[in-house]
Amino acid sequence: MMYETVIKGGTCVTASETFVADIGINKGRIAALGADLDGADIIDARDRLVMPGGIEAHAHIAQNSATGGMTADDYTSGSISAAFGGNSCIIPFAAQHRGMGVTETLDLYDSRAQGASVLDYSYHLIVSDPTEKVLTEELPAAFKRGITSFKLFMTYDKMLVNDEQFLEVLTVAKEHGALTMVHAENAGMIKWMTDRLLARGLKAPKYHALSHPALAEEEAIHRAICMAKLVDAPLLIVHVSTPQGAALVQNARHAGAKIYGETCPQYLFLTRDDMDKPGMEGAALMCSPPLRDTATQEVLWTHIQSGTFDVVSSDHSPYRMDDTGKLANGPDAPFTVIANGMPGIGARLPMLFSEGVGKGRISLNDFVALSSTNAARLYGLLPQKGTLTVGADGDIAIWDPSAKGVISVDNQNDACDYSPFEGWQVTGLPMTVLSRGKRVIENGKLLAKPDHGQFLPRAKFDSSGRAGYRAPELDPAQNFGANIAP
Ligand code: DUC
Ligand code: ZN
Ligand code: ZN
Numbered sequence: 454m455m456y457e458t459v460i461k462g463g464t465c466v467t468a469s470e471t472f473v474a475d476i477g478i479n480k481g482r483i484a485a486l487g488a489d490l491d492g493a494d495i496i497d498a499r500d501r502l503v504m505p506g507g508i509e510a511h512a513h514i515a516q517n518s519a520t521g522g523m524t525a526d527d528y529t530s531g532s533i534s535a536a537f538g539g540n541s542c543i544i545p546f547a548a549q550h551r552g553m554g555v556t557e558t559l560d561l562y563d564s565r566a567q568g569a570s571v572l573d574y575s576y577h578l579i580v581s582d583p584t585e586k587v588l589t590e591e592l593p594a595a596f597k598r599g600i601t602s603f604k605l606f607m608t609y610d611k612m613l614v615n616d617e618q619f620l621e622v623l624t625v626a627k628e629h630g631a632l633t634m635v636h637a638e639n640a641g642m643i644k645w646m647t648d649r650l651l652a653r654g655l656k657a658p659k660y661h662a663l664s665h666p667a668l669a670e671e672e673a674i675h676r677a678i679c680m681a682k683l684v685d686a687p688l689l690i691v692h693v694s695t696p697q698g699a700a701l702v703q704n705a706r707h708a709g710a711k712i713y714g715e716t717c718p719q720y721l722f723l724t725r726d727d728m729d730k731p732g733m734e735g736a737a738l739m740c741s742p743p744l745r746d747t748a749t750q751e752v753l754w755t756h757i758q759s760g761t762f763d764v765v766s767s768d769h770s771p772y773r774m775d776d777t778g779k780l781a782n783g784p785d786a787p788f789t790v791i792a793n794g795m796p797g798i799g800a801r802l803p804m805l806f807s808e809g810v811g812k813g814r815i816s817l818n819d820f821v822a823l824s825s826t827n828a829a830r831l832y833g834l835l836p837q838k839g840t841l842t843v844g845a846d847g848d849i850a851i852w853d854p855s856a857k858g859v860i861s862v863d864n865q866n867d868a869c870d871y872s873p874f875e876g877w878q879v880t881g882l883p884m885t886v887l888s889r890g891k892r893v894i895e896n897g898k899l900l901a902k903p904d905h906g907q908f909l910p911r912a913k914f915d916s917s918g919r920a921g922y923r924a925p926e927l928d929p930a931q932n933f934g935a936n937i938a939p
Contacts, residue, residue, distance in 0.1 A: 456484060456492040458890055463498025463851065466817045467505065467841050468826035476503065478847040481889035485843065496885060498851050504821050505839050506541020506848040506886055507802050508828040510577075511691060511715065511766030513794060514545040515565040519581075519611035522781055522792050525771040525868040528569035529903045531798060534769075534867035536571055536893045536901070538799035539883030541848035542838050542909070544828070546604060547576035551611065555580070555591035559598060563908070570906030571893055573848075575832070577634060578603035580622055581612045588625050596629040599910020601833045603633060604691065607673045608640040608741075619680050624939040627686035630913030632713075632831060634689045637673035637698070638665060638742060647789060656787035658735035662725035662743035664788065670742050671697040678705045678712055682922040684939050687711035687914055689831065692768050694720045694742040696752035703761040709920035713831060714761050716753050717768045718797055718804045719744060723873060733791075736779040737871050740770065741793045754814055763827040767801040770794020771869040796869040800860050800877075806852070807879035833911035847890030856882040866899075 456477030465474050465486070477485035477492060514531035516524050526534065535543050547562035549555055555578060562576050578595055580587065580603050595603075603626070605619055606612040614622065619635075626633045647664040650656070655663075674690055678701055681688035693699050693716050705712035725744045728735035738744060756762055772778030772792040782790040802824055809815040815823070829839025836845050858864070860874040885895045893901040925931050927938040 454491065456490055458494045458496065458847070459490045459492025460496045460498045460503055460849065460851065461490070463501045463503035465503045465841055466821050468818055468822035471817055476841065476849070478890040481847055481891070483841060483843055483845050483847055486841065496851065500853070501884065502817070502852040502854055503841070504850050504852060505825040505841055506850045506888065507539045507824045508542045508544065508834065508839055509535050509540045509767060509769070509798055509801065510544045510764060510828040510832055511717070512543055512545045512769040512798050514543070514769070515562070516546055516548050517550070518792060519550060519609055522772065522778065525773045525778060526769070527868070528566045528574070529571070530866070530868040531769070532570040532572040532574070532906055533899060534799040534865055536886050536899070537866045539802040539850045539852065539886060540798070541572055541850060541886055541888045541893070542834070543570070543572050543574045544832055545574070545576055546579050548579040549581050551582045553582065555587050555595050559595060559600065566908065568904045571899070571901040571903055572888055572906045573909050574906055575909045575911055576600060579612070580605060581614065583614060583618045583622050588621055592625050593629060596631060601631045601911045601913055603631065604636065605633060606636045607677065608636065608638040608643055610640070613640055616676070616680065619677070620684060623681060623684040623686040623688070627684060627939055632687050632689055632914040634691050635677045636692070637670060637677045637690055639669040639672045642666060642669040642672065651787060651789070658733060658739050658788050658791060659725065659728040661739045661788035661791070662728060665741055665743045667695040667697060667745065670695045671701065674698045674701045678710065681712060682710050683924050685711070685921045685923065687713065687916045689713040689715060691715045691766070692717050692742060693762070694745055694749070696749055699753060699756040699761050703756060703759070706761065708922070710922045711916045711919045713763045715764045715766050716757070716762050717766055718801055719768070719795060719873060720753055721750050722804060722808065722877070724750070733774070733780060733784055736791050737774055738795060738873055739788065739791055739793055740768070740795050757815060757823065762823070763831060765801070765805055765823045767797035768794065769796055769798035771796035771867055773870045775870065795873045796865065796867050796871070797873060799865040799867060800872060800874045803858065803860065803879045803882055804874060804877065806881040811880050831914070833913060834909065847887050849887045850883045851885040852881055853884050854881045856880070856884070858882050
């Protein structure tokens with residue numbers, strides 16, 4: 454049998470196993486794993502690691518912020534940077550702003566992504582205006598379209614939902630089999646801290662980090678988890694940045710609740726001290742939740758090791774350090790009007806590999822789980838994406854584990870004008886990335902066109918394996934027969 458493409462002699466790594474095999478690919482899919490496979494096109498992978506391509510499941514691309522700014526990356530530059538960073542699939546956000554319908558929002562993002570991405574893509578829907586029509590008509594229509602995850606905000610005046618709205622969205626999500634994601638920070642605490650800082654003239658970018666105290670995350674994560682438990686709905690806490698927040702996720706998980714967790718490289722590798730720079734320089738590292746401290750980094754690593762976090766995502770939110778991005782409100786703007794977020798879609802996997810696998814903090818299999826397989830499972834893409842199995846898409850990243858590099862804005866291939874990880878030395882780099890069997894990048898060259906990427910309708914969320922939580926008040930047997938469970 455002659456396969457169209459064969460990846461030969463590599464060390465294949467999945468979330469559970471490491472083994473030497475050839476991989477045969479036909480018609481964009483893995484057709485065989487075996488020995489001595491023949492192919493029309495042979496990729497020599499001896500001394501290489503052959504892994505499922507990364508799935509970047511938290512990125513802001515071609516997205517308008519609530520304050521009107523636009524991310525620096527569109528689907529072309531964002532997906533290219535992702536591919537050079539070892540990813541074969543991206544799931545950015547489609548943001549509903551107040552007054553917009555959900556269908557209108559998804560149509561808008563389709564128009565931005567179609568024909569523009571070198572990688573397959575889907576979106577998580579950000580819901581900021583859960584009207585009756587959205588809850589009863591538009592969210593069900595979104596599920597039919599294959600959008601099976603969405604994000605709620607507990608902060609930002611123009612985006613946040615209140616607790617009742619949160620519960621309504623969780624209920625609809627549960628009914629349709631969707632996963633809700635949440636940005637959990639207490640809005641009131643942030644406003645109170647901000648007022649006190651500004652009243653004292655403390656408006657430089659570094660003070661943004663103080664305006665978002667760790668307690669604001671702790672309180673909101675606790676509240677979000679309680680709401681998810683009341684509805685017994687699955688909930689993913691995104692970009693967890695504090696030990697207290699991680700402990701809440703861990704405890705809920707241990708208790709069987711359908712709670713999942715994500716953290717990001719910036720919370721593992723940077724601290725708020727890195728923002729202590731002259732002028733507006735610190736704005737480059739302004740993000741929400743903010744950077745914390747070195748003690749936090751160590752605790753977050755232990756949570757990665759013990760399974761609190763299902764995914765490590767970049768939270769790529771690229772704004773240039775010019776008047777199109779961070780400096781849109783002038784060179785002296787207070788931190789309250791500077792766009793939040795930093796780029797990182799291309800650096801996520803080299804950083805996680807080098808600092809995680811290379812420094813013995815996680816295994817190769819953990820790396821695959823955290824970077825690809827778990828995202829595929831959470832977001833309804835497994836086994837099409839996220840693993841190496843017969844029938845899966847030929848979405849494969851071939852890494853040289855001993856290649857050395859230095860992270861720099863010059864090699865991120867995105868549209869931003871800085872990298873938060875500038876100068877980090879990494880060992881282990883992706884050399885070739887295949888998407889549905891086609892080379893997207895190889896040895897530093899881009900080989901795919903922006904019309905290669907396709908929209909991926911996603912399956913329902915599967916929360917099997919978690920017992921869930923039954924609020925006593927929702928058990929008719931304990932409550933005079935009243936049945937109000939969602
Ligand atoms: N939340 C994100 O997920 N990304 C950027 C900023 C934010 O608030
Ligand atoms: Zn967020
Ligand atoms: Zn984000």
